[in-house]
Amino acid sequence: AQSVTQLDSQVPVFEEAPVELRCNYSSSVSVYLFWYVQYPNQGLQLLLKYLSGSTLVESINGFEAEFNKSQTSFHLRKPSVHISDTAEYFCAVSALRTGNQFYFGTGTSLTVIP
Amino acid sequence: DTEVTQTPKHLVMGMTNKKSLKCEQHMGHRAMYWYKQKAKKPPELMFVYSYEKLSINESVPSRFSPECPNSSLLNLHLHALQPEDSALYLCASTSGPPSSEAFFGQGTRLTVV
Numbered sequence: 001a002q003s004v005t006q007l008d009s010q011v012p013v014f015e016e017a018p019v020e021l022r023c024n025y026s027s028s029v030s031v032y033l034f035w036y037v038q039y040p041n042q043g044l045q046l047l048l049k050y051l052s053g054s055t056l057v058e059s060i061n062g063f064e065a066e067f068n069k070s071q072t073s074f075h076l077r078k079p080s081v082h083i084s085d086t087a088e089y090f091c092a093v094s095a096l097r098t099g100n101q102f103y104f105g106t107g108t109s110l111t112v113i114p
Numbered sequence: 115d116t117e118v119t120q121t122p123k124h125l126v127m128g129m130t131n132k133k134s135l136k137c138e139q140h141m142g143h144r145a146m147y148w149y150k151q152k153a154k155k156p157p158e159l160m161f162v163y164s165y166e167k168l169s170i171n172e173s174v175p176s177r178f179s180p181e182c183p184n185s186s187l188l189n190l191h192l193h194a195l196q197p198e199d200s201a202l203y204l205c206a207s208t209s210g211p212p213s214s215e216a217f218f219g220q221g222t223r224l225t226v227v
């Protein structure tokens with residue numbers, strides 16, 4: 001089975017400052033890794049994903065995440081946040097070969113302060 | 115079309131009512147999911163349909179009854195719910211297994227009174 005740990009439940013950060021949201025996973029098999037973002041009263045939107053290949057993946061709105069197999073981590077970073085980045089962020093995993101089940105972390109609430 | 119559409123967006127129902135939530139996707143995905151999400155919590159998996167057959171039921175109470183009429187539609191029938199069942203109900207779909215990502219609908223905000 002797989003599990004995901006997001007150590008930070010709330011992260012306040014000033015506008016234009018950098019941010020890192022941490023995600024660690026546990027799995028006995030190879031996994032796909034995802035970051036989803038959820039704005040208030042909305043569904044989850046895929047932010048970025050790691051399937052294979054380059055360990056650094058980027059989103060269109062400036063976020064990036066790096067897959068680190070030795071540390072079983074997939075931390076999310078952005079060098080300069082905007083007010084509009086305020087949202088709930090969920091890290092998720094699914095098993096590489098059999099994955100039709102997504103395991104979510106408990107979420108990190110990012111609040112960008114003007 | 116990369117959307118998962120859920121109706122209704124909001125639903126208020128009494129504990130004796132029967133209602134249904136609907137979910138539709140036209141991406142040709144063969145796996146569809148129901149999740150329940152309470153405020154400030156991650157989504158909790160309820161049911162998974164794979165190729166129109168129920169493949170996972172996460173010990174959900176029988177007052178929740180899923181149905182997959184065809185590969186594009188997923189329903190969740192509700193009967194005799196409790197106030198603690200009030201939550202955001204999310205539908206998702208994937209192309210898998212194995213799947214590369216899940217596409218989520220906007221959810222139905224359910225309030226049980």
